Amino acid sequence: MKIGFIGFGKVAKNLVNLIKCDNITFLTSAQNRSKTTIENIENSEVMVLNTFKDVALNCDILISVNSPNQALNIAVKYGKYLNGIYLDLNNISPKTTFEISKYVDNLIDGAIIGKIDSSNPILYLSGKDLEKLDFLSDFLELHKISEKLGDASKLKLLRSMYTKSVSAILIESSQIAKNLDLEDEFFDSLTLTEGKDFKNRAISRINNTKNSKKRKAEELTQIIDYFEKEDLTMVKASLKKLNQ
Numbered sequence: 403m404k405i406g407f408i409g410f411g412k413v414a415k416n417l418v419n420l421i422k423c424d425n426i427t428f429l430t431s432a433q434n435r436s437k438t439t440i441e442n443i444e445n446s447e448v449m450v451l452n453t454f455k456d457v458a459l460n461c462d463i464l465i466s467v468n469s470p471n472q473a474l475n476i477a478v479k480y481g482k483y484l485n486g487i488y489l490d491l492n493n494i495s496p497k498t499t500f501e502i503s504k505y506v507d508n509l510i511d512g513a514i515i516g517k518i519d520s521s522n523p524i525l526y527l528s529g530k531d532l533e534k535l536d537f538l539s540d541f542l543e544l545h546k547i548s549e550k551l552g553d554a555s556k557l558k559l560l561r562s563m564y565t566k567s568v569s570a571i572l573i574e575s576s577q578i579a580k581n582l583d584l585e586d587e588f589f590d591s592l593t594l595t596e597g598k599d600f601k602n603r604a605i606s607r608i609n610n611t612k613n614s615k616k617r618k619a620e621e622l623t624q625i626i627d628y629f630e631k632e633d634l635t636m637v638k639a640s641l642k643k644l645n646q
């Protein structure tokens with residue numbers, strides 16, 4: 403089996419390392435790519451073709467892992483050359499997933515839950531013919547959600563809605579606790595009900611959110627845009643907090 407990648411950054415590199423199997427060959431191209439990507443390719447066991455069009459023409463599964471902004475352009479450009487499955491793993495909104503499906507025949511909507519380099523990467527999938535990706539469960543935790551395209555991306559948005567709003571309230575409440583000189587007591591009191599590891603997880607969540615405030619705010623904006631007809635009182639407040 404041949405698995406092609408459009409984009410060879412952190413996700414592609416990690417997937418190649420995770421999916422170790424004698425009868426799988428990985429393909430990509432270095433066409434117009436940066437030094438970092440070329441280094442990633444050189445340091446991985448992957449066959450390099452001249453163009454991404456060649457990659458699409460020659461693979462059984464094409465994985466699009468480039469950037470949320472490029473995902474649609476790439477599907478329009480290369481989807482038409484593919485006979486096999488097109489798996490989109492970019493952090494895109496369900497709207498983009500549906501747009502992509504207009505240009506790609508065998509699209510599977512995929513969402514990586516958490517970071518790809520975490521100890522147990524989890525992949526949510528939705529769409530038709532998901533059983534064709536069953537072999538991936540030997541290497542990754544797979545959750546097949548439904549046959550409906552967009553369900554995986556919708557779940558990812560719902561998950562983000564929760565995690566980012568919790569982070570915003572954690573930032574706010576722990577700051578007030580600090581101002582009152584009660585920070586340790588605040589975390590200890592929460593640990594009683596939220597579990598032993600709560601303090602470490604909360605601090606890591608706060609730091610992570612502060613360090614990538616702009617990206618998290620963009621993701622909340624995307625959520626607000628997609629679920630515009632729903633009650634989004636808390637999400638909007640979290641966005642305001644992140645923009646402060």
Ligand SMILES: NC(=O)c1ccc[n+]([C@@H]2O[C@H](COP(=O)([O-])OP(=O)(O)OC[C@H]3O[C@@H](n4cnc5c(N)ncnc54)[C@H](OP(=O)(O)O)[C@@H]3O)[C@@H](O)[C@H]2O)c1
Binds near residue numbers: 410437467470491514
């Ligand atoms: N990292 C994670 O844990 C994670 C988790 C969930 C979802 N995702 C999603 O997965 C996607 C990839 O993430 P990443 O962390 O691997 O990003 P990354 O490390 O920044 O890598 C992006 C790769 O895509 C390439 N690329 C960009 N535009 C391209 C184009 N027009 N044609 C061909 N290749 C192109 C880049 O090449 P150049 O270097 O030449 O620009 C680079 O090789 C993103 O959409 C992200 O939202 C990532």
